[in-house]
Amino acid sequence: xxxxxxxxxxxxxxxxxxxxxxxxxxxxxxxxxxxxxxxxxxxxxxxxxxxxxxxxxxxxxxxxxxxxxxxxxxxxxxxxxxxxxxxxxxxxxxxxxxxxxxxxxxxxxxxxxxxxxxxxxxxxxxxxxxxxxxxxxxxxxxxxxxxxxxxxxxxxxxxxxxxxxxxxxxxxxxxxxxxxxxxxxxxxxxxxxxxxxxxxxxxxxxxxxxxxxxxxxxxxxxxxxxxxxxxxxxxxxxxxxxxxxxxxxxxxxxxxxxxxxxxxxxxxxxxxxxxxxxxxxxxxxxxxxxxxxxxxxxxxxxxxxxxxxxxxxxxxxxxxxxxxxxxxxxxxxxxxxxxxxxxxxxxxxxxxxx
Amino acid sequence: xxxxxxxxxxxxxxxxxxxxxxxxxxxxxxxxxxxxxxxxxxxxxxxxxxxxxxxxxxxxxxxxxxxxxxxxxxxxxxxxxxxxxxxxxxxxxxxxxxxxxxxxxxxxxxxxxxxxxxxxxxxxxxxxxxxxxxxxxxxxxxxxxxxxxxxxxxxxxxxxxxxxxxxxxxxxxxxxxxxxxxxxxxxxxxxxxxxxxxxxxxxxxxxxxxxxxxxxxxxxxxxxxxxxxxxxxxxxxxxxxxxxxxxxxxxxxxxxxxxxxxxxxxxxxxxxxxxxxxxxxxx
Numbered sequence: 147x148x149x150x151x152x153x154x155x156x157x158x159x160x161x162x163x164x165x166x167x168x169x170x171x172x173x174x175x176x177x178x179x180x181x182x183x184x185x186x187x188x189x190x191x192x193x194x195x196x197x198x199x200x201x202x203x204x205x206x207x208x209x210x211x212x213x214x215x216x217x218x219x220x221x222x223x224x225x226x227x228x229x230x231x232x233x234x235x236x237x238x239x240x241x242x243x244x245x246x247x248x249x250x251x252x253x254x255x256x257x258x259x260x261x262x263x264x265x266x267x268x269x270x271x272x273x274x275x276x277x278x279x280x281x282x283x284x285x286x287x288x289x290x291x292x293x294x295x296x297x298x299x300x301x302x303x304x305x306x307x308x309x310x311x312x313x314x315x316x317x318x319x320x321x322x323x324x325x326x327x328x329x330x331x332x333x334x335x336x337x338x339x340x341x342x343x344x345x346x347x348x349x350x351x352x353x354x355x356x357x358x359x360x361x362x363x364x365x366x367x368x369x370x371x372x373x374x375x376x377x378x379x380x381x382x383x384x385x386x387x388x389x390x391x392x393x394x395x396x397x398x399x400x401x402x403x404x405x406x407x408x409x410x411x412x413x414x415x416x417x418x419x420x421x422x423x424x425x426x427x428x429x430x431x432x433x434x435x436x437x438x439x440x441x442x443x444x445x446x447x448x449x450x451x452x453x454x455x456x457x458x459x460x461x462x463x464x465x466x467x468x469x470x471x472x473x474x475x476x477x478x479x480x481x482x483x484x485x486x487x488x489x490x491x492x493x494x495x496x497x498x499x500x
Numbered sequence: 501x502x503x504x505x506x507x508x509x510x511x512x513x514x515x516x517x518x519x520x521x522x523x524x525x526x527x528x529x530x531x532x533x534x535x536x537x538x539x540x541x542x543x544x545x546x547x548x549x550x551x552x553x554x555x556x557x558x559x560x561x562x563x564x565x566x567x568x569x570x571x572x573x574x575x576x577x578x579x580x581x582x583x584x585x586x587x588x589x590x591x592x593x594x595x596x597x598x599x600x601x602x603x604x605x606x607x608x609x610x611x612x613x614x615x616x617x618x619x620x621x622x623x624x625x626x627x628x629x630x631x632x633x634x635x636x637x638x639x640x641x642x643x644x645x646x647x648x649x650x651x652x653x654x655x656x657x658x659x660x661x662x663x664x665x666x667x668x669x670x671x672x673x674x675x676x677x678x679x680x681x682x683x684x685x686x687x688x689x690x691x692x693x694x695x696x697x698x699x700x701x702x703x704x705x706x707x708x709x710x711x712x713x714x715x716x717x718x719x720x721x722x723x724x725x726x727x728x729x730x731x732x733x734x735x736x737x738x739x740x741x742x743x744x745x746x747x748x749x750x751x752x753x754x755x756x757x758x759x760x761x762x763x764x765x766x767x768x769x770x771x772x773x774x775x776x777x778x779x780x781x782x783x
Contacts, residue, residue: 150606151654152646156565178678183748184740186678190685191693191736195729197686198693201525202721219729235679235686242666243532243658243687245598245651249558250565312617319619321635323568326613326643354722355729363730 147215147297147304147344148240149255151248153325154307155315162254162307169261170234173227180228188224189232196220196236199351214344214351215259217300218267218293222356223366226268233260254307258300267296267352280364286357293352294345298337301344305329305336396474399458400467415440415448521721522701525694531594532691538594538659543587545660549764550669556771557657563775564650568782570642576774577649580656587660598655599648606647610640663687672758689735697728 154162177185199216220229234256240246247255274288309329312322327335359366417423418440427436458473459466539546545553564576584590615625619635657666664684671680704720712720 150602150647151561151650152565152643154565156562159565174676174678183744184736186681186685187736187739187743190682191689191732191739193682193686194690194693195732197690198525198697198728199725201528201694202521202697202725216725223729231682235682238683239686239690242654243535243663244528245602245654245658248650249561249654250650317568319635320617321619321642322613322617322639323642326610326617326636326639331616350718351722351725354718355726358723358726359729362726363733366729366733 148247173230193235217263218352221267229264289356290353293348297348301340308332399474525698545587550665552764
């Protein structure tokens with residue numbers, strides 16, 4: 147996942163530095179304020195630990211091996227800001243001293259692993275662990291999932307950075323000038339290895355380390371366990387932000403109408419007989435012509451289910467934009483209702499044990 | 501001899517996980533120490549001012565990424581080779597090890613591009629019938645050449661300059677003082693923790709009498725990581741107390757005592773002119 151020099155264009159590298167710099171600044175200032183004189187030794191030793199942990203190759207089920215980044219452990223034990231700084235420093239030493247990861251791509255590597263990795267790990271851990279006791283097995287599961295998620299989100303970002311290179315940076319003959327594979331190859335190639343091997347290594351080391359700390363040094367886990375009142379306030383705050391964000395997305399949903407054509411692979415039976423739709427399919431599929439007749443499987447299954455609101459356009463509304471917003475509200479509302487129903491059922495089932 | 505015993509003898513003995521991990525950590529430490537001794541050598545790069553070397557290496561690495569011409573990347577690689585030869589680094593074998601590992605890594609990534617990148621077909625592969633495209637070949641060559649050249653340039657900086665001098669040069673060039681101090685301490689304690697981990701694995705290996713299965717090996721690696729983590733915290737507390745006892749109050753001071761000579765300025769000028777020439781030539 148450490149991107150070497152030459153895989154990303156100078157423009158991508160510059161953008162990565164510009165995006166990552168504010169995170170570094172804020173994280174550094176926050177850590178400086180919180181730790182003061184303890185900052186230098188703590189970050190130095192923890193960066194060294196992160197570096198050493200990356201050298202541990204774990205045997206994984208299936209006979210393969212993988213190494214962890216330790217981002218979840220850093221985020222859980224130090225908090226997200228200090229984790230961002232510690233992992234960034236470990237990555238800098240790796241890039242400069244051991245040639246693992248590039249110098250021009252350093253900010254991209256930090257953004258993927260140190261910044262996004264730390265944030266994903268910390269928040270997924272806090273959300274899953276909730277108010278469980280420090281010694282609770284739930285915290286081990288939360289750490290393992292946090293490690294797995296953080297590493298895979300970082301890998302996905304890396305794949306996207308690779309995948310946009312041939313789209314944006316190629317010469318007149320079509321030669322990709324940097325990473326050569328488009329998103330359709332970069333994402334599966336990157337994610338298969340990380341979902342199945344590297345992510346499992348991160349899952350094992352994160353869960354295993356938190357289990358070890360629970361037995362030997364549980365006070366180290368207190369950093370990521372806010373007091374009950376603070377946690378409630380945080381949850382209320384994040385829930386409020388979530389609702390605002392959801393409302394914003396619903397209002398912005400008509401933006402989908404600006405996109406030309408249909409989404410790749412979402413063609414209907416009627417599209418095969420429309421010359422305009424066939425032309426769009428041809429263009430979207432890299433010059434491969436769609437079949438002359440509707441595929442029999444598609445024809446057979448297309449009539450199995452008829453959507454009550456096809457194409458996000460309720461029959462009772464004549465305005466396309468309003469129809470989009472109403473569809474977004476209805477869809478989100480149904481999902482929220484379903485989740486409320488599930489949580490009520492699960493809560494009822496669990497209540498006798500509490 | 502029973503068939504099982506004969507099969508066991510024929511089967512190559514796999515090293516134990518603890519042994520592999522300990523040896524891997526020790527090898528990394530040996531390589532780092534070898535770089536330090538090379539940096540103290542008497543070569544051309546070793547005699548340059550670290551600030552010129554740092555800026556020059558960065559300028560050349562940026563040049564490698566900036567250019568779209570394979571010939572320019574190959575030219576920069578030749579320059580790196582010349583510098584390595586003049587600095588007696590080729591004989592030490594560090595460059596060769598790096599080239600092999602970069603070739604294996606980038607080669608594995610770049611190889612499928614030969615057939616996956618669409619373009620003018622150059623020739624057909626015999627068995628699967630895939631066509632190697634000109635664009636794919638050029639793209640793979642660019643990727644590998646860039647990775648090899650930029651990693652060689654970074655290596656030349658590190659093996660010709662002691663780490664403390666690299667940090668001082670970073671500070672002279674405006675890197676935050678606290679960052680430089682953390683980097684210096686990280687480098688020092690990296691070896692302390694790596695040695696602790698290696699000793700831990702060695703001690704564990706000496707007490708193993710039967711093969712361990714996958715789950716036991718994972719438990720061993722995880723508990724070792726846990727011990728190293730606990731020791732890291734203990735060490736940070738100890739170091740912090742030691743720093744406080746010596747009067748540390750959050751202010752870091754470094755001694756900057758570099759003196760640039762005419763050839764340092766010339767080397768710097770030469771390195772800085774490369775990206776400018778590339779930008780001008782590829783307008």
